Amino acid sequence: MLVVRRSTVEDTVGSQRDWEPVGFIGVADAIRPEAPETVRRLHAVGIERVAMLTGDNRAVAEQIAKEVGIDEVYSELLPEQKVDIVRDLVRQGPTAMVGDGVNDAPALATASVGVAMGAGGTDVALETADVVLMSSDLSKLPFTVELGRRAARIVRQNVVFSVGVIITLVLLTVVAPFFIDGFVMPLPLGVVGHEGSTLIVVANGLRLLAMRAEKVAV
Known part of the structure; x- marks a missing residue:
């Protein structure tokens, strides 16, 4: 925005020649302080490409991407x-x-996983997303990635362990008597095996509570 001043004061209307420029005022989008570090940490946790999709003009978008460290820029986009x-x-x-x-x-x-920023997000975005962050702190994104990966690993571990215990109990109950004369699996052993495996699965899942955002990709 151009800032001007009157060079003459004889009348209240004046013309364009009565004004002279004294400076400019620029307005630009402020980059969040945590944005560059967030992009770096996303790369550190294994995210190969970070892209920005924006409706802003190309010059502004490319400048922001350069300052933040974003890999790809798509600008001047409609929804x-x-x-x-x-x-x-x-x-x-x-x-x-x-x-x-x-x-x-x-x-x-459309994305494989939609993540909405909860604090300033619109209702439509919050309802559409698969994951909602209850703050606008971008630094939570790397933690969210690692939390999701660890949760998936623990789910796989629990499934494999639970299926293994059930198969073992079935083999002891149905198959073992064919190879061991007079063998009958004690009922208490079956109860302890089944319920004990449930407790182990729950305890394994509780390990997620020990995760802290500040410990991820520092």
Whole structure:
């Protein structure tokens, strides 16, 4: 924005020649302080590409991407164009979309995982997303990635362990008598085996409570 002043004061109307420029006032989007570190940590936890999809003009978008460390920039986009780009990225591999506005909702629904920023997010974005962060702190994103991965690992561990225990109990009950004369699995052993495995599975799942955001990808 151009700032000017009157060079003459003889009349109250004046013309364009009565004004002279004294400076400029620029207005720009402020980059969140945690954004560069968040992108670095996302790369550290194994995220190969971080892309920005925005409706802003190319010059502004590229400057922000350069300062933050974003790998790819898609600028001057309409909501439907965001959907097309996200759909193309999903074809290349699992893709997470982070957004908080009404315009982000279709892309959130298209992504493999939609993440909405809860504090400033619109109702449409919150309802569409698969994951909702209850704050606008971008630094929570790397923690969310690691939490999801660890939760998936623990689920797989629990499934394998539970199925293994059940198969063992079935073999002892049905198969063992064919090889061991007079063998009958004691009922208490079956109860302890089944219920004990349940307690172990629950205890294994509780390990997720020990995770702390500050310990992820520092």
